[in-house]
Amino acid sequence: MADTRNPAIVVVDDEPDVLRAIARDLRRQYGESYRVIRASSGAEAVDAVQKLTERGDAVALVLSDQRMPDLDGVATLKRVAEIAPAAKRAMLTAYADTDAAIGAINSGRIDYYLLKPWDPPEEKLFPVLDDLLADWRGTWRPGFGGFRLIADRWSSDGHRLRDFLSRNQIPYTFLDVERDESACELASGATLPLVVTPDGAHLENPTNAEVAQASGLSQTAEREFYDLAIIGGGPAGLASAVYGASEGLKTVLIEREAPGGQAGTSSRIENYLGFPSGLSGADLARRGVSQAKRFGVEILAPVSVESIRAEGPYKILSLSTGSEVACHALMLATGVDWRTLPASGADEMAGQGVYYGAAMTEAIGCQDEHVFVVGAGNSAGQAALHFAEYAAQVTILVRGDDLAKSMSQYLVDRIEAHEQIEVCLGHEIEACHGNGHLERITIRDREGGGTTEVETHYVFVFIGATPQTDWLGDFIARDDKGFVRTGPDLTPEDLAHWPLARDPFLLETSVPGVFVAGDVRHESVKRVASAVGEGSVAVAFVHQHLASL
Structure with a gap:
């Protein structure tokens, strides 16, 4: 039996013979690293995922059939996404149901669909699931091992280190000194941010190169x-x-x-x-x-x-x-590189509420916040949709008069249909204000000239590109x-x-x-x-x- 600490793969199908067969193939291929859990209905699968997440167990993948009574595959995977949003979701379906699967992909409910029969699994099943599981593991942060980063949530150096660790796929746990008592004890007397390596070494406000050396990234060429x-x-x-x-x-x-x-x-x-x-x-x-x-x-x-x-x-x-x-x-x-925001106070708030690019490490902190995205390209559109999964409201500020001039139509359509995203055309940020971190911004109407001051802690900037070639x-x-x-x-x-x-x-x-x-x-x-x-x-x-x- 797989280690109970292993991440779970949940497979659901209302046909007992099919369920046994797919579970058998999955255990044969992934049984050493994952627990394979069977569910005979959509409701049973949703209940299993709910119990796993409540226990703090990781759910890596949910693989569901489409045609099931009461709760079909699309509805099942939609419920799974609400309970365990990090889990990969795939559908195993007949050719006749591919339209439903494609529709579910477009609405963000599933990551992939596979057609029955999946025989031989070495060719038709495992390669796709290998990719999905590798993608999931690339962002999975188990609650033990790896580096520990102790910093103030609004520290620009802390943001730099979180961004570096995440983008280089180095496992780490972030401890906020404002919210975690153990972080205060661990960092007592140290200069923050503090990085604690797996072997216990303490690196006080280290450079990226110092963290890279501690993590084993190569910085020395093997050849001349x-x-x-x-x-x-x-x-x-x-x-x-x-x-x-x-x-x-x-x-x-x-x-x-x-x-x-x-x-x-x-x-x-x-x-x-x-x-x-x-x-x-x-x-x-x-x-x-x-x-x-x-x-x-x-x-x-x-x-x-x-x-x-x-x-x-x-x-x-x-x-x-x-x-x-x-x-x-x-x-x-x-x-x-992204161009810097031409607003008063923006430079002082960089890494402390004003971020360039999607800054994925900040997404969790945006829970229930009002987030502003500046820019009108595809990157800005994707970021707005991503942050809308966490924030209470996302506002896109666009200098021009038409979002579709520089953004792909599929993104424009999704943004216009999203209840939590607002698009403000002909507006720009004039000033950023805050003490130690961003607290509010002044927005200027480019046509009317009037200004409005709005409270926010997060601004993400996507305003064009500049080459660093000097x-x-x-x-x-x-x-x-x-x-x-x-x-x-x-x-x-x-x-x-x-x-x-x-x-x-x-x-x-x-x-x-x-x-x-x-x-x-x-x-x-x-x-x-x-x-x-x-x-x-x-x-x-x-x-x-x-x-x-």
């Missing part, structure tokens, strides 16, 4: 020379790493914060091909890192590149760790906004010192052997799929460059 070095671990960088290493290139990926980049902070990506129920940015990052490591990619994080220089055909990277690595081909996939200096050509020009976008002035007889390849910069992919590229399409495509396509040009050396 690589065929391909990639700067940036977002979708473009991870795609380049996977394709480069899978084709035999010695590859290193250098990431200054956490794999996933800006996309890694997204609460949901729903229009990425092959994931009908969508996936979070954290899931995408975890999958990409696992795939890259499987092909032998060396990942250094958090490590930044301070400067680049060329010596003949070689590119030399000076790292923040004080060391250097060299490579034949270099891929720039540094992405972009560190490149004059090494490669950039446009007036800092985006890197490539291929046909390079001007004659950019190519004044181009040393080769051939023209630059499509994604090649003004320096031979230096390529660019993703959002940092001039005139790029700001979508995850296009970044992945550019990252993979660029590797083909890397091969052509290497062949010419």
Whole structure:
């Protein structure tokens, strides 16, 4: 029998023979790590999930049939989502019920559906459930082990550390000194925030690099020379790493914060091909890192590149760790950062109520709060829908006069239909106020000019992207906004010192052997799929460059 502390998989079907068969297959595949619990009706499954959560037991997955009397599969999984929102929900259904399953995916009730029969399970069942369970484990925080982070809820450094631990998939428990007496005892006399490692070491207000070292993340290159070095671990960088290493290139990926980049902070990506129920940015990052490591990619994080220089055909990277690595081909996939909020007091409130990106670690704290989302792109829309699961009200502030100008229609439709989300067009934040943390904001009507002061503790900002490329200096050509020009976008002035007889390849910069992919590229399409495509396509040009050396 599986350990009673193991997470639970609940399977429900009103046909006894089918229930026994699916439970048998699940126990054979997952019995060592999960408890498999059978339920013969939707009501019985809901009751089982309720009792498990009341005992504090983790529910990893609920797999339900659709056609059942009284409570069908869609209704069952909807009830499960209310009781155990972190549990993955899948439907095992006949072909005739696929419309109901797709409808349930669109309404957020299920994560996936599978068609009967599921034989052989090794091909038709286990691969899908493996992915769902891996996604669930990526965010599961068991109540023991891992790091402990003791901080004030409103500490900007505490937010930085929570964000770093979460985005790097490092298990931790957060203890708020304002609400947890044991946290006060543990942190007595220490400088906060305090990180307590699994072996008992105390790190007072540590840097991300110090936490990375304590957690075993690699920050030192194993080699001095690589065929391909990639700067940036977002979708473009991870795609380049996977394709480069899978084709035999010695590859290193250098990431200054956490794999996933800006996309890694997204609460949901729903229009990425092959994931009908969508996936979070954290899931995408975890999958990409696992795939890259499987092909032998060396990942250094958090490590930044301070400067680049060329010596003949070689590119030399000076790292923040004080060391250097060299490579034949270099891929720039540094992405972009969110622009800061141009409001009085916003800088002082950064990390203390004003957050850039989805800041997933803050979602639980938004319970029953009035949350403001600033921006009109897809990331803002997804964040609003995500925070609406926790907050009493979410208000989206949009400078323009039409949300649909910059947001996908499927998101606009869902936002307009959501009772807890309000959209304010033609409004912006003029000022942020608070003592130690955000307490209220001043909102200005751009057309009428009037202002309103509103109480809030949470503002999430998504107002455009800016490339952080100043560190490149004059090494490669950039446009007036800092985006890197490539291929046909390079001007004659950019190519004044181009040393080769051939023209630059499509994604090649003004320096031979230096390529660019993703959002940092001039005139790029700001979508995850296009970044992945550019990252993979660029590797083909890397091969052509290497062949010419």
